[in-house]
Amino acid sequence: MLARTDPAPESAFPPIDLSYIEAMEERADRVVEKVRTNSYAPSGRKPSLLFNATQLALLCGKSNSAMARLLDKAASLNLTDGAQPAPNGGTAGKKRIFTQAEAVDWVRAVSDTYFKRPPGSMACTLTIGNFKGGVGKTVASTSIAQALSLMGYKVLAIDLDPQGSMTSLLDVDRMAVDDEQTMLPLARPLSDAGHRDTLQESIQETYWTGIDLVAGSPSLFNAEFYLPMRQMNVRQEPTFRFLEVLDRALSKGIRQEYDYIIIDTPPALSYVTMNAFWAADALLMPLPAEGLDLMSSTRFWSMFTQLARSAEKTAAAPKTFAWIGIVPSKVDHTKQYTKFNLDVMRAAYGENLLNAELPLSSAVSVGGTTLATVYDIQKYVGSKKTYERARVAFDQLAAQIDFLTRTRKWGQIVKETPLQVKL
Ligand SMILES: Nc1ncnc2c1ncn2[C@@H]1O[C@H](COP(=O)(O)OP(=O)(O)OP(=O)(O)O)[C@@H](O)[C@H]1O
Ligand SMILES: [Mg+2]
Structure with missing residues (x-):
């Protein structure tokens, strides 16, 4: 009977042993690592999402006009209105941009669909x-x-x-x-x-x-x-x-x-x-x-x-x-x-x-x-x-x-x- 590591009797190929697999793993790992660090490495580099006023309205479950009215009251709600400076300097332009954290603050404050976990209940x-x-x-x-x-x-x-x-x-x-x-x-x-x-x-x-x-x-x-x-x-x-x-x-x-x-x-x-x-x-x-x-x-x-x-x-x-x-x-x-x-x-x-x-x-x-x-x-x-x-x-x-x-x-x-x- 043949031992498990013996090559097939007619085979010209050497058997694959563990050192072969180790070498294969090392080479593959080097290549993958290089690709990862060059292209899609997770390294704290993912940009944080930004939302415009329309996207914010969707997150909050509001129409654009209802959202616009709320944005006008941002200061009284203690929230940011997202207004960006006009490109030529001057006063704030029409464009509004919200970071993800700001958007979530808005959702929590004004969304009709946002639900708070009942007090005393668990995750x-x-x-x-x-x-x-x-x-x-x-x-x-x-x-x-x-x-x-x-x-x-x-x-x-x-x-x-x-x-x-x-x-x-x-x-x-x-x-x-x-x-x-x-x-x-x-x-x-x-x-x-x-x-x-x-x-x-x-x-x-x-x-x-x-x-x-x-x-x-x-x-x-x-x-x-x-x-x-x-x-x-x-x-x-x-x-x-x-x-x-x-x-x-x-x-x-x-x-x-x-x-x-x-x-x-x-x-x-x-x-x-x-x-x-x-x-x-x-x-x-x-x-x-x-x-x-x-x-x-x-x-x-x-x-x-x-x-x-x-x-x-x-x-x-x-x-x-x-x-x-x-x-x-x-x-x-x-x-x-x-x-x-x-x-x-x-x-x-x-x-x-x-x-x-x-x-x-x-x-x-x-x-x-x-x-x-x-x-x-x-x-x-x-x-x-x-x-x-x-x-x-x-x-x-x-x-x-x-x-x-x-x-x-x-x-x-x-x-x-x-x-x-x-x-
Ligand atoms: N809806 C989808 N449409 C196209 N590709 C998808 C979809 N969902 C998952 N994939 C792709 O399928 C692959 C496996 O997905 P994912 O890693 O989520 O599966 P998994 O069940 O977690 O796998 P594992 O069991 O290995 O953990 C990934 O490449 C992913 O991008
Ligand atoms: Mg998985």
Whole structure:
């Protein structure tokens, strides 16, 4: 019998050993790193968004004329009127420009649709998951965080993926992230000097006003060793439950601090991912309208419930969620089976299938290269219609998330159907 490393008897090619793979990895890493730093490195360089008066009116849910009347009263409302100096010097011109922070201040002050979390209630923790890779989890998590912040909410984004893609989209260099800025200290054993049971110290501000971040970095992989190790070490930590580590940390002062906590997870049902589900009030699964993705989605739910059921036996309380949503993602209506697959999804998931639908769009995929979401794009180089379709889809998803949260988590009676956002 041949040993596994033996070449095929007739092969003239040497076997591929681990040193070969190491060399390949080093070369690829150098090239990728060079491209990243030359073109789209997240380095705190993302410009902050600017809004004109029309865009501000849309954010505030006002007509242009109603907004103009409000802008005239800006000083009495203690808000900036955004007036820019005329190009030739002189007095202020007609052009008004607002930074993102100023725009959010306006939304909070005058929007009829801005809703304040009821006093005493906690943040809605929303975990975005699907163990299938590349379905749009990170794009959705980041875009939802941005959309909710533009609605006036205070958002904490938690990146639990060692790939750190959400961290990169939020303009933080994931290779420069310190372990202390991630959730890793929560997973470290008690005896470890780096152990912590709170998250406050891990939070950093981002370039985006209204979104704070607990970053993701490659060292998050270590949590996959620490958590089961601690679970087995009953003598040292008799009451330790691996599943509740993040949940408990969020309950220590974080849930009252934010309106939404948005958690992006890796494409695996790992110990860390299970923590994200356990800490969640709501679950969102982006699901492409493709046959294979659909089939694997049912397996996801069965594996998830099996794991959760066995964990529940030792849990402090049974696990419940305020709402669960499945959102069709990367939907391409030019494909032959899309409509059929969407019908199957509707039949399979019933009321849990959200009305919002994320189209397969170059306005989204371009962001995969330039590290931008539809909310980062100040001026889309391409068809306006393409951009608007993608932007409206994410606006509608965020509006539906907010509707579900207000009614099912915060106990609000919300009469109107989810906001229809027009650009
Ligand atoms: N609606 C869309 N239209 C076009 N491209 C999209 C869309 N959503 C996501 N993509 C692209 O698909 C790729 C995967 O998206 P994303 O990283 O969000 O998926 P993911 O589920 O988080 O992946 P992973 O499982 O690896 O974490 C990215 O290149 C992204 O730009
Ligand atoms: Mg991802």
